[in-house]
Amino acid sequence: MSAPFGCRAATVTARESHGAYVVIRCQDPTGPRPRPGQFYMLRTAERWGGGDGERPFLPRAFSVLRAHDHELHFLIEDVGPGTNRLCELEPGEELLLVGPLGNGFLAPREDRRPLLVGGGVGIAPLAIWQDELGPDPLAFLGFRDALHAHGAALLANPVVATDDGSVGHHGLVTDLLQNELEEVEVYACGPPQMLEAVRELCADRGVPAQLALESGMACGFGACFGCVVPTTDGYVRLCLDGPVLDASILRTAAPAGAGH
Amino acid sequence: MSVEFCGLELEHPIINGSGTFDAIAARRAFGDELIERFPFAAFVSKTVTLEPRQGNPPPRLWELAGGLINSIGLPNKGLAGYLEHDLPELAELPVPLIVNVMGFSRDEVAALVGAFAEREEVSALELNVSCPNVETGLMMGADPGEVGRLLERVRPLTAKPLIVKLTPNATDVPSVARAAQDAGADAVSLINTLRGMAIDPRSRTGEPWLGGTTGGVSGPAVRAVALAQVHDVAQAVEIPVVGMGGVQRGVEALDLMHAGATLVAVGTESFRDPAAGGRVANELVELLANSAV
Numbered sequence: 264m265s266a267p268f269g270c271r272a273a274t275v276t277a278r279e280s281h282g283a284y285v286v287i288r289c290q291d292p293t294g295p296r297p298r299p300g301q302f303y304m305l306r307t308a309e310r311w312g313g314g315d316g317e318r319p320f321l322p323r324a325f326s327v328l329r330a331h332d333h334e335l336h337f338l339i340e341d342v343g344p345g346t347n348r349l350c351e352l353e354p355g356e357e358l359l360l361v362g363p364l365g366n367g368f369l370a371p372r373e374d375r376r377p378l379l380v381g382g383g384v385g386i387a388p389l390a391i392w393q394d395e396l397g398p399d400p401l402a403f404l405g406f407r408d409a410l411h412a413h414g415a416a417l418l419a420n421p422v423v424a425t426d427d428g429s430v431g432h433h434g435l436v437t438d439l440l441q442n443e444l445e446e447v448e449v450y451a452c453g454p455p456q457m458l459e460a461v462r463e464l465c466a467d468r469g470v471p472a473q474l475a476l477e478s479g480m481a482c483g484f485g486a487c488f489g490c491v492v493p494t495t496d497g498y499v500r501l502c503l504d505g506p507v508l509d510a511s512i513l514r515t516a517a518p519a520g521a522g523h
Numbered sequence: 524m525s526v527e528f529c530g531l532e533l534e535h536p537i538i539n540g541s542g543t544f545d546a547i548a549a550r551r552a553f554g555d556e557l558i559e560r561f562p563f564a565a566f567v568s569k570t571v572t573l574e575p576r577q578g579n580p581p582p583r584l585w586e587l588a589g590g591l592i593n594s595i596g597l598p599n600k601g602l603a604g605y606l607e608h609d610l611p612e613l614a615e616l617p618v619p620l621i622v623n624v625m626g627f628s629r630d631e632v633a634a635l636v637g638a639f640a641e642r643e644e645v646s647a648l649e650l651n652v653s654c655p656n657v658e659t660g661l662m663m664g665a666d667p668g669e670v671g672r673l674l675e676r677v678r679p680l681t682a683k684p685l686i687v688k689l690t691p692n693a694t695d696v697p698s699v700a701r702a703a704q705d706a707g708a709d710a711v712s713l714i715n716t717l718r719g720m721a722i723d724p725r726s727r728t729g730e731p732w733l734g735g736t737t738g739g740v741s742g743p744a745v746r747a748v749a750l751a752q753v754h755d756v757a758q759a760v761e762i763p764v765v766g767m768g769g770v771q772r773g774v775e776a777l778d779l780m781h782a783g784a785t786l787v788a789v790g791t792e793s794f795r796d797p798a799a800g801g802r803v804a805n806e807l808v809e810l811l812a813n814s815a816v
Contacts, residue, residue, distance in 0.1 A: 265554030269798030301625060306795070320742065321586050322795055361797060364552055404702060479584050483792035485548025488595045489584035497577055498598065503548050520582030 264295040266364055272308060272357040276334060282413025284384065285350045286328065289358050293336050299392035299505045300475055302326045303362030304483040305337065307348050310441065314482065319345035323351055324480045326388035326452065326506065330451055337419070338387040364483045365506050368392050368473055371448035375471065376400065378443060379418070379463055380454025381413060382436060388475050390417050392450060401443070405436030405457060444470045451475070455517035462516040472510035476501055478521060492518050526810045527685035527710045528763055528786055531619050533564040537776065537804040539765045540790030541567045541623040541688065542595070543647060547612050549797060558617060562800030567621045567788070568613055570651045573631050577603035585721040590742020590769070590791060592719045592736035597625065602638055610644055619646035623688065627657045629676045640681035647684040650677070653692070653715045657741055665693040667702035674706030684766065689713040689756065696752050697759035704760045712765035712788065713756060714749045716741045742791040743769040750782050758781020771799070773806020803805035
């Protein structure tokens, strides 16, 4: 299903606080249902460039967190001028979006159970994927601290690790995976260093993995060629051929400039 | 509101800037609605070089107040790949196709122009001269003599309209435009991006952010520069001018037409809204209709 051509307004219906995170819900009555792992380009209708010479100027790419009855949920952490503006959105304001864009996750290969691995705000696409897969798959989720670990409540069956040990396992989410990799297919999204650790671990253990990567994007639909990541087949545009890439085509999940 | 440009009959005056819209990728993302609501009156494809290019290493983008710097590095499949894979798909677009080409010597540009001269899918050619001539070391588009000699070489190779895409990174852009006109160019287009740079905020030693070190600045941040250069060039030549630089709205396209542009290209704004070109065209047509009374 293609994305409707052009950006469209989606009215914000709710803004929820989850510790360090904000979930923005909006109504998208005319858009198609997104596939788990697909993403949208978001900006606000007011105070987002448009001639008055301020950042933010470009839209920002966000994996969809959840979609129910034409209501889209996006998980946002305030880390810069674009996310700051998005976190300020109030019900009744308008969001301009283009999407759904990109490829999304594929079903697990035969005889393999899905295993979800997320880090920080990167847990977003795993929630909609879990909604589709059903609540059975475990979700191993890593966060910086207790404030960020509130995000774990957005998924079912979370197993949490925190950098400071304030919630769950004290350490990296990959520590928790070591004994869980029999007959699974890993679905991961998170910061570049985490994704790279997951990629290496899965490669060592011969476990297939689908990684949802992030890259700075100007457009989201293949026009700007700005979001490329290196693969065994040369540079690919993450917006068209991703954001979900099979780990087997990556030499690294943490290319230069990732995570900025 | 149709407009005549180098013998082409266009539905309206809005086209795209080369390298700011990939119609093949956009069709993958948006399906046939892209074709039904195609935003541009002619489509200018991304620069084609003789050999395939991977492009620059990432990061390739840096957001600015009112724009961005890009350091993409002209990735493309090369002439053979373009002819085999891209041209058949682009020929299906509902508007005339303008192919943008770049070579690192006059021979390379001549090979590209010669190859497209016989292709009836191609309505016009745009020459990207924002690169060095590896034989002379001079930036082709920064030197009137270089541009004149290039046009003298390629003009006899095709009857198709030749548009020279001018770089703003030159001392005397109107002189370059006049040299292009005197050597047989049918039109000039401007501005290409302005050279710019960003420092990696995470680097203690002040390393460049962009993989290609420097890049090109575009967006509303360059609009005033574009307006001035289009104005100066339009005063210096009789051939038509394609104006571009930071256009987000119909009124800004009209500004460029007042400065002397026959057509106006939308570039960076398409990144914010893929349908921006169509919106700008509608706004412009309405403004022109009102001002014609």
